Amino acid sequence: MNCQLASESIFYQNALYRFIHDSAGAFMPCSVSHVIAGLAIMLMLVNSVLLGAALVTWLERRLLGRLHNRIGPNRWGPFGLLQPLADLGKLITKEDLVPSGADKIIFTAVPLVMMVPLVLMTAVIPFAENTMLADLNIGVLFILAVSSATTIGIFMAGWSSNNRYALFGAARSVAVLISYEVPVVISLLGVVMISGSMSLNDIVQAQSIPFLLVQPIALFVFVTGMSAELNRTPFDIAEAESEIIAGYHTEYSGIKFALIFATETGALLVVSAVITTLFLGGWNGPLENFLGWFWFLIKTLAIIFVFIWVRATYPRLRLDQIMALSWKFLLPLSLINLAITALEVFLLRDASGNLSLPDLWVMAAINVPMAILLILVMGGLFQKKVNSLPIRTEKPMVPGVPTIEVK
Secondary structure, three states: OOHHHHHOOHHHHOHHHHHHHHHHHOOOOHHHHHHHHHHHHHHHHHHHHHHHHHHHHHHHHHHHHHHOOOOOOOOOOHHHOOHHHHHHHHHHHOOOOOOOOOOHHHHHHHHHHHHHHHHHHHOOOOOEOOEOOOOOOOHHHHHHHHHHOHHHHHHHHHHHOOOHHHHHHHHHHHHHHHHHHHHHHHHHHHHHHHHOOOOHHHHHHOOOOOHHHHOHHHHHHHHHHHHHHOOOOOOHHHHOHHHHOOHHHOOOOHHHHHHHHHHHHHHHHHHHHHHHHHHOOOOOOOOHHHHHHHHHHHHHHHHHHHHHHHHHHOOOOOHHHHHHHHHHHHHHHHHHHHHHHHHHHHHHOOOOOOOOHHHHHHHHHHHHHHHHHHHHHHHHHHHHHHHOOOOEEEOOOOOOOOOEEEO
């Protein structure tokens, strides 16, 4: 590759990539500097995900301790900051066990299959202006497609473990992922229609008003759906310790379990960054040319706090409640939001197909009260429907055991 082709590459828009490429190109061939710059950026992304997962683990445990009126980790390092390193050291020194009846190749490949999509998602997230590995014009579609690949890893883990509880957890997780993927995808269509692009960079630049106000229903559906896909409380039915031990990763130990746990925690960080990009204006803020990364980080941490707050507050739902919430509440809500957004865009856009700042304020003035009304009304109808389910009486399987009434 010559320097002319390298400068026209989509990666060259990244300021950090451009700096590494030009610095290395001063004393080596341009094709070699292109490879070095790409490898350097990818190495930074992988380490950022892993280190970010460690910090999010510490933050979650500390916040849960405070929210539950207890201390949390506080022994290793100041405020327990070195606790993730202590946990990593413990897991690395543990014996790496593989069940005798397991498919060893698939069983071993699961942590890698789950980690790779997470790293790929970070490649298109703009952490600041012109600071992303690649500005894909199908960034939203890329994230939805790549994030769905984790379903394969979860099912591989459950099936290859040769453990019925792991298989139950994998089946639950796959059912939840497939169900919640539908309203999540529909909720993002409104964002794409308003911004007129699927590029995450263009979506951030289109948010002269944060889409938190313009698309509140889409934000509610997306956050709820992502919470379910991440197996976060109250949707952690795939890892229900009181029912199926630990779900699909029951048989994993040592470094394999550490990678799976890091993937789950890192996914929380990456999803929060995606929510910041799509709904909170990304790097937009005062002095965004200098502090864009700072505002992006603050908004991402705020989203992470909301996820942790929900985990500390709500109890686990039943599987039937989780599925009903997707098909009977979130899906109709997302379809209504899509219809309203399409009508607003059709009526308010100018001749060039763009929406001005006053148009966005008009949409916000309509959509915010509409979101409150729809969530309250449809939520009440959904709760009434769930509470009206008939009670069936199960016959005792063992003589002398009383009957159990199940809703």
